[in-house]
Amino acid sequence: MQKYENLLRESKIKVTPQRLAIVEELDGHVHMSIEELYEAIKKKFPSISLATVYKNINAMMEQGFIQEVKVPGQKSKYELTKKPHSHVVCESCGKVEDIDLDLEKVTHRAANLSHYEIKEKALVLTGICPSCKAS
């Protein structure tokens, strides 16, 4: 898909089929662990090696192209970098979803209280998702 090629080309790393596969996978599933990515990509791309997934995740993180999402009780997941947002995690099924929340006030308050110069915010809310609540 042209879309991803252009995105990748903007950073200074080469566009390889393996990298495109990672990006496409993340675009489809949004949040995946290294192992999930590896297993998913192997289906379409059996020769890919786990080391390549690691190397590329690290390279693309250095480029700021993807980001790590640390969630309680799970392995880290990765997502394409987009505008800042928060996450909700279902403690029953493990699903991770994006959510757009205004953290202006909270961040301001934090800066005042701590005297830190705040640069990044990571908010992860854990609970039960609608479909798990139903069952």
Place this chain on the structure above:
Amino acid sequence: MQKYENLLRESKIKVTPQRLAIVEELDGHVHMSIEELYEAIKKKFPSISLATVYKNINAMMEQGFIQEVKVPGQKSKYELTKKPHSHVVCESCGKVEDIDLDLEKVTHRAANLSHYEIKEKALVLTGICPSCKAS
């Protein structure tokens, strides 16, 4: 210290010198990684094994006695469980500090938007601490 013994005794795990050492260390330093804990405790308690630290961290987490704090770009740290709070991390020196922020509104909004039943909130703010800003 009697204080910690009583705390530990409340949960259903045995009070051992190794566990007391972990708790005292965490009470003093607030946020430590497994390796930091191990190295610190070894000084006062040279016979302790890394496996024991792991086992005890896991046991005490199951008891809800301590909690894992996942911070961007660092290994997980652990803290004694106390009333809910947020964290600020200095991206320069790596220090992690507690901060008391009101997340009521944000949580409410999140519940409305996501239809999740929210149970836990983990907010980690990253930035530059006052002393690193000075230098």
Place this chain on the structure above:
DNA sequence: TTAAATGCAAAAAATTTGCAGACGT
């Protein structure tokens, strides 16, 4: 007394590295 905890060594899991050949630009 006895169930649980310790420490050790070994195993398993997760991540990184080195390198020869392949590939993107």
Place this chain on the structure above:
DNA sequence: ACGTCTGCAAATTTTTTGCATTTAA
């Protein structure tokens, strides 16, 4: 053509496990 990337195997690092012995209650 050049420098980067891939895949493999090996090396590290991190975490868990099994077991004989010790220890807390």
